[in-house]
Amino acid sequence: MVGEYNNREQDLKTIYQEFINEFNHIYGVMGILKQFIYLWDENIWESLFNVYVKWKNPFNIPDPPLTIPVSLLLAQAIRNGIQPRELIDDYQDSNVYLVDYETFHNLHIFLEKLYSLHLGRELVEDDLWALHKSDLPERVLGGLEVFDIFKGNLFLGDDFFQQIKSVIWDEEALIFCKKLQNLLITFLFENKNGNETIFSQELEKVVVLLAHCSAVSSDSQYIIIGNVVRAYNALFKIINTDITHLVNKKYYTGFLICKDCNEFYPLLENESPHDFSHCSCGGGLEYLSSENSNNSNNNQIFKGD
Template structure:
């Protein structure tokens, strides 16, 4: 399907690029700006930023569950085993380090929340961290959704990214100016939230530019690598990544408020695959049947009890046949 862009938007681009300097492919930068224009015209970019602006962490940073998150990510574990650790990194650094990876997962959380149309829960976050989405992005960049296997991702990546440098000051200035231009086209007004968003997005773009460089077996970042980074960011924002999460993290049950039945999710299913029970009742996801007791006021017949958990009411176990649209 060919995408049609606003003609007035296209005509204004050439003048806006004059400040970027020379030595870059005009058509490629133009296409990046058009990609941003497409996301804005479709309301996707605004929706994504609204999620960022109103974000509430699904897992509190003060909990043990949050501290265990890195252990669910094979990528973060491999990073730490290759001396890319939180202790040697900084959340405010412009360098590519451990927090570049960790922050990218947070970026993917917000994309996933937009895909699902709701706030995330603990299982959602684990499904992202324990997946190989980020490895696919590192290997495929803009074509991450076409990467079928990450077996060729090895520990040399963590060594290589430490060696990457800017080609020259001109290329680094190009990166700074392009980022400023894209942000200026993203918002009508720049406040404190927009500034924080700008800083975090720039770190992600720098990481992707480094990935583009490493993938080409190079040491120096070029303007093409910078452009590839933004093309990848905009591709991620408009992609439904829900098929790529680790669905095995959803180990709970769907319970029905009307017929009082339950359904155990399969390995390839997430709660959002289903809308309601065949009986017409509202469904709720719970991590375990024991947790269902907290929903007793929504049950029409009776509370979920140990008899159901023990399996003595086996007919009830199949009472909830969910419709999958």
């Protein structure tokens, strides 16, 4: 076992040194690697991967059936000719480094899992409405690493989708992106099985979409290495940001119930479950959507700091 560990450690050192020797001259590369290590040290990578392992696709939960909101971003993509594969007669599996409807849809899945990570629980129907009726996807695509202060719905128009379809990769940027992704995933996983592969592929698709968006924001038809660097900076910023305050709170119309004293509190307008830390009795809180709650008692709940 010690020999196997030493061999893997040596392999990681080798692949890391090869990457550094080839790309150390590129501005921002060391910053990306430092951010990656920070997320590692804070156990954020492990926590996010655990969400993937336990993930239950909200679209496939039959009991009770969930009413999933229509994403305005996906609707806008369709309107601009970016169609789901089932609507394309001659559809062929596209290269992962190209952008299609599934790339945009993958971003929503990624944000759902990230939202679940920050909530510390599985998503319920109100969570999906609050997330998908927010402008978070538009913030991410339009603002990239400044998404948390960007108002996406003011800037993403039809021209954005038309431009993103015409963006192509510079060959050096494509090589850099593939090698950087391989380096990071190799450090994350010793072996890549089902969950590890899904995790890797979904992150890669998000990076590809962000790189395309970076090129569009630069008014360029080509993705260059600088766009890839910006895409990874944006990805790590998104993962490291508590996105719970960026959702649309008005869709939380249910109740908080204390697990200890069973007191109910109906959420008011512009309140969300994660605004509250505990009941006044010190008990933990559980959120129930309005259709699952028949009683309320507007007391006993303390709002968190």
